[in-house]
Amino acid sequence: MLEVAFLRSPVAHAIIRERRKPTGFESSVVFNEDMEGVSPITTRSSIPGYKVSDYPALAADRVRFVGEIVAMCLAANRAAAEDLCELVEIEYDELDPIVTCAAGRSPGVKPLHEEWADNLFLRTSLDQGIDDVIANAPVVVELELSTARQVMHPMEGKGLVAWWDHRAGQLVVQTSTQVPHLIRIGLAECLGIPQAIIRVAAPDVGGGFGYKCMLMPEEVAVAWLAYTRKGAFRWIEDRREHLTAGANARQHEYKIKAYADNRGRFLGLDAEVAIDCGAYSVWPFSACLEAAQAGGNLPGPYDLQAYRCSTFSVATNKPPFAPYRGVARPGVCFAIELTIDAIAKAVGREAWEVRLENLVAASAMPYTNITKKFYDSGDYPASLLQVKQMIGFERIRSEPRRDAKGRYLGVGFATYTEQSAHGTKVFAQWGLPLVPGFDQAHVKLTPDGALEVKAGIHTIGQGLETTLAQIAHEQTRVPLKDIRVTLGDTANTPFSTGAYASRGIVMTGGAVSVAAEIVAGRIKSIAAHLLQVRAEDVSFRDGGIFAGEASVSYEDVGRAWYMRPDQLPDAVDRGGLEATGAYKPQVDTGVFSYASHAAYVAVDAETGLVEILDYAICEDCGTMVNPMIVDGQTIGGAAQGVGTALFEESPYDDNGQPLASTLIDYLLPGPTELPRFRITHMETPSPFSAHGLKGVGEGGAIAPAGALVNAINDALTPLNAAVREIPATPERILAAIAAAKPTLGNVA
Amino acid sequence: MKPASLEYVRPRSMEEALAVLSDETANAKIFAGGQSLGPMLNLRLTRPAKLVDIRHIPELKAVRADARLCSIGATFTHAELEDGAIEDFTRGLLPYVARGIAYRAVRNRGTVGGSLAHADPAADWVSTMAAIDATIVIRGQAGERRVPAQQFLAGAFTTELGDTELLTAVELPRFSAAARWGYYKVCRKTGEFAKAIGLAIQDPKIGLFRILAGSPEGRPALLTRSAETLATRGAEHAARDAREEIEEVLPNLAPAHRQQLIAAVQRSLGQILLVEAA
Numbered sequence A: 001m002l003e004v005a006f007l008r009s010p011v012a013h014a015i016i017r018e019r020r021k022p023t024g025f026e027s028s029v030v031f032n033e034d035m036e037g038v039s040p041i042t043t044r045s046s047i048p049g050y051k052v053s054d055y056p057a058l059a060a061d062r063v064r065f066v067g068e069i070v071a072m073c074l075a076a077n078r079a080a081a082e083d084l085c086e087l088v089e090i091e092y093d094e095l096d097p098i099v100t101c102a103a104g105r106s107p108g109v110k111p112l113h114e115e116w117a118d119n120l121f122l123r124t125s126l127d128q129g130i131d132d133v134i135a136n137a138p139v140v141v142e143l144e145l146s147t148a149r150q151v152m153h154p155m156e157g158k159g160l161v162a163w164w165d166h167r168a169g170q171l172v173v174q175t176s177t178q179v180p181h182l183i184r185i186g187l188a189e190c191l192g193i194p195q196a197i198i199r200v201a202a203p204d205v206g207g208g209f210g211y212k213c214m215l216m217p218e219e220v221a222v223a224w225l226a227y228t229r230k231g232a233f234r235w236i237e238d239r240r241e242h243l244t245a246g247a248n249a250r251q252h253e254y255k256i257k258a259y260a261d262n263r264g265r266f267l268g269l270d271a272e273v274a275i276d277c278g279a280y281s282v283w284p285f286s287a288c289l290e291a292a293q294a295g296g297n298l299p300g301p302y303d304l305q306a307y308r309c310s311t312f313s314v315a316t317n318k319p320p321f322a323p324y325r326g327v328a329r330p331g332v333c334f335a336i337e338l339t340i341d342a343i344a345k346a347v348g349r350e351a352w353e354v355r356l357e358n359l360v361a362a363s364a365m366p367y368t369n370i371t372k373k374f375y376d377s378g379d380y381p382a383s384l385l386q387v388k389q390m391i392g393f394e395r396i397r398s399e400p401r402r403d404a405k406g407r408y409l410g411v412g413f414a415t416y417t418e419q420s421a422h423g424t425k426v427f428a429q430w431g432l433p434l435v436p437g438f439d440q441a442h443v444k445l446t447p448d449g450a451l452e453v454k455a456g457i458h459t460i461g462q463g464l465e466t467t468l469a470q471i472a473h474e475q476t477r478v479p480l481k482d483i484r485v486t487l488g489d490t491a492n493t494p495f496s497t498g499a500y501a502s503r504g505i506v507m508t509g510g511a512v513s514v515a516a517e518i519v520a521g522r523i524k525s526i527a528a529h530l531l532q533v534r535a536e537d538v539s540f541r542d543g544g545i546f547a548g549e550a551s552v553s554y555e556d557v558g559r560a561w562y563m564r565p566d567q568l569p570d571a572v573d574r575g576g577l578e579a580t581g582a583y584k585p586q587v588d589t590g591v592f593s594y595a596s597h598a599a600y601v602a603v604d605a606e607t608g609l610v611e612i613l614d615y616a617i618c619e620d621c622g623t624m625v626n627p628m629i630v631d632g633q634t635i636g637g638a639a640q641g642v643g644t645a646l647f648e649e650s651p652y653d654d655n656g657q658p659l660a661s662t663l664i665d666y667l668l669p670g671p672t673e674l675p676r677f678r679i680t681h682m683e684t685p686s687p688f689s690a691h692g693l694k695g696v697g698e699g700g701a702i703a704p705a706g707a708l709v710n711a712i713n714d715a716l717t718p719l720n721a722a723v724r725e726i727p728a729t730p731e732r733i734l735a736a737i738a739a740a741k742p743t744l745g746n747v748a
Numbered sequence B: 001m002k003p004a005s006l007e008y009v010r011p012r013s014m015e016e017a018l019a020v021l022s023d024e025t026a027n028a029k030i031f032a033g034g035q036s037l038g039p040m041l042n043l044r045l046t047r048p049a050k051l052v053d054i055r056h057i058p059e060l061k062a063v064r065a066d067a068r069l070c071s072i073g074a075t076f077t078h079a080e081l082e083d084g085a086i087e088d089f090t091r092g093l094l095p096y097v098a099r100g101i102a103y104r105a106v107r108n109r110g111t112v113g114g115s116l117a118h119a120d121p122a123a124d125w126v127s128t129m130a131a132i133d134a135t136i137v138i139r140g141q142a143g144e145r146r147v148p149a150q151q152f153l154a155g156a157f158t159t160e161l162g163d164t165e166l167l168t169a170v171e172l173p174r175f176s177a178a179a180r181w182g183y184y185k186v187c188r189k190t191g192e193f194a195k196a197i198g199l200a201i202q203d204p205k206i207g208l209f210r211i212l213a214g215s216p217e218g219r220p221a222l223l224t225r226s227a228e229t230l231a232t233r234g235a236e237h238a239a240r241d242a243r244e245e246i247e248e249v250l251p252n253l254a255p256a257h258r259q260q261l262i263a264a265v266q267r268s269l270g271q272i273l274l275v276e277a278a
């Protein structure tokens, strides 16, 4: 097996004038022109006005971000492959880079992709009528907000091994992915070969968060090597590649004007959102998913009657923007939640009261909001009141605003909805090239009475092996220890678009339920025959199948079908003891989980440091299949949300150089920076999904930036300061305090 | 992120190490805990042909002390100081500082000498040794020389050390029972390099009054006027003077950063007041 190292562009924007391979290494170094017949990664979209960017696996005549691959070098080990990278000579003619949304939107700017008419992947505008409100609203608040570029950091980075299986005549790609079936489609398209000769499997993913749900240029390049050279090749991403070239996300800018009455009741929202999309569109989720989600979700869980929003998906000389846990919603939640607090301040009320007044009421469910989101069920106000109680709001307000160390204390709230398991219509509306339909799962009773569950979705640390087994158990009562779940291998699982958008438990869970129910019926009829009773007289109990006191085991049933068919009646169901089930919910617009978060913080006005003193969450994801896993998802997401709120930032300088290229510069929260998240649950089953399930994979990450920055700003109220940019670093907090006063006086 | 190919040697004595280093064509580099050098090798920011691992040289793990001075060998790790592996000459200051460096895994390997030689201005030992008025002991083939810690650091990542020299030990004054100190490190997360360090020491018995402001921006600043105030009028007055002195001696810092430095220094003085009040 040969190891691959990628030579990456050291400059943000340039024309490649010349490239030379070191003598003697002509076949160990691969350039774009060597990959004949390979198509660039191209993400089409049916949204009018959307512009396509061709993203070649190896740069052709231009590079558009620092870290873009210009050559692939092969050697016996990674160190030697990196040595080889150093010998490759590339000459660049540098061009001016576009590093900010403002620059990318400025009128005269030369588009990043020459054939484009302007520099936007997409511009959308939505106007649900707001002119009356603008003319008449008694309260207007204006905010400019921004969120930093982030990098996702699953515990393990990306990595893949690809080889040619001579016996099977098949290209096998073992890649760290959330979406093996999609990667097969994407590879076949780029390499121009039939899907049947590609097998994509992801034995163990090591965390994904969205980074691993897109086709990567590295995947195309390494798979091409294995296919054309009929050998085995490996690439393992390192942290520097991850930080500088890989998993970019989250960078938004907002201009908001909110209109309210004197009680703080929302009358209208007028917003402009710019997204720093990087240089290319990722496949298949495209450079416009973020904007679509931002514009559609900005109204949040609130009852809003007038809304106008334009979005700008700006091309910049940075790595492509990827859909990260929560996709756009951590940004929009931050934006709308700060807006609510600003309205509360303007009308002189507590922010929770204004929030409560604006939340969609339980009695209004199901509720179609202004952007046509169908909120299926739940009691949003109850979750807010619950966290208000948990955080001890009344006690906090009765105590001094500063602690014994002189730090300022504050409490903040955020409430959100999490559209999960979005269905066919939603994705079709977003114009994506790949639209999920029914998810499928296969369930089979083995000859010795165990149960095999197979699905094309993947487990990326969210515990699907456990929860899918629980659902199969619910239907068949085969003991959990005898249920085996296999996922994420195109060779032996039914098709699924994969693990993203908090869809696993709803979609695949639903499919497993359907398949297991079919198999359960067949188990019962064979058992009934063996027990000489009617099928409706048998039931599952105590790990066996009973009719009165008489019983047979699952093994008896398995043995009869597979090994002793002489015991079966002629009319036995020919489907046997296996079935493929397919599922999508009754409504195609997703089921909406929701939660309220409350944060209690201490802000040191001299150092700008923030301590999270307490953090309360009340969440509702419908029926909880496994409460421990729901807690795990919530805690993990919230930890990432704390990163968004306080720590994580991948800045670029004026030349488009990434300034955070190691974990010394890119701060992730560690255990000592995280509070003990205190969680309570509400359980409102969705009326529209199997077992009342809703997704819970992303929610935790959505609210912390809103809740924490609202808490920080509440703390800073006596100083008349407010933070409007995240992460809320000490520098930003001190700058906000300084801006609120003429000089940095002695606050001690 | 793999280092370029290199040779590794493990001398057993100081002479052996110095002999390897003195060969100027060898392009050799000292390797101690590897906690700064390791990442630099991986990123290929430094490309020595040879690594000289000094962790197995007994002289570099020696402690010598008399009533006035103590000398600590260069390869003592942060963890060893944290755990009290050597006598506590500084009335708890060194173990306290050690505990706040990085994470335990880094402390298990990272060394005092390596930290000083690497000369990251944000490093804890760089500020601490300068504030204590320690002396850095340097050996080359020509012999031994001594440089006050405050002068040892020429600027960010540059020191008095020559390429063929070894930092062998740090000499410190022995604190008296009357010594009081305060140490305040501003950082955003556990184990992070400091954004600002404030250090105050008062030991009237040995006549040591020092106040230091340490910053990632460059050489730590000794606040001599405030230190005099500390000697004559006490910590509370010194805290007041420190603000002014920091503004004076570090005029070019960003306001937010200066604010953090002032807070760090004032709080280190506050710790002295607290101990005195107790």
Ligand SMILES: Cc1cc2nc3c(=O)[nH]c(=O)nc-3n(C[C@H](O)[C@H](O)[C@H](O)COP(=O)(O)OP(=O)(O)OC[C@H]3O[C@@H](n4cnc5c(N)ncnc54)[C@H](O)[C@@H]3O)c2cc1C
Pocket (backbone or CB within 6 Å): B029, B030, B031, B032, B033, B034, B035, B036, B037, B038, B054, B074, B100, B101, B102, B103, B106, B109, B110, B111, B112, B113, B114, B115, B117, B118, B120, B122, B123, B124, B125, B161, B165, B166, B167, B168, B191, B192, B193, B194
């Ligand atoms: C995650 C992480 C967090 C950290 N956080 C902190 C922190 O909060 N505070 C802090 O102060 N430090 C921190 N550090 C740095 C750490 O303290 C290192 O131990 C220290 O910087 C280097 O010591 P070392 O023994 O590992 O030296 P090495 O990495 O082995 O060497 C560093 C440099 O010094 C030279 N050198 C080493 N020893 C000698 C010698 N005796 N004579 C001459 N030259 C020598 C080497 O040639 C090299 O150039 C952190 C490091 C990491 C990885």
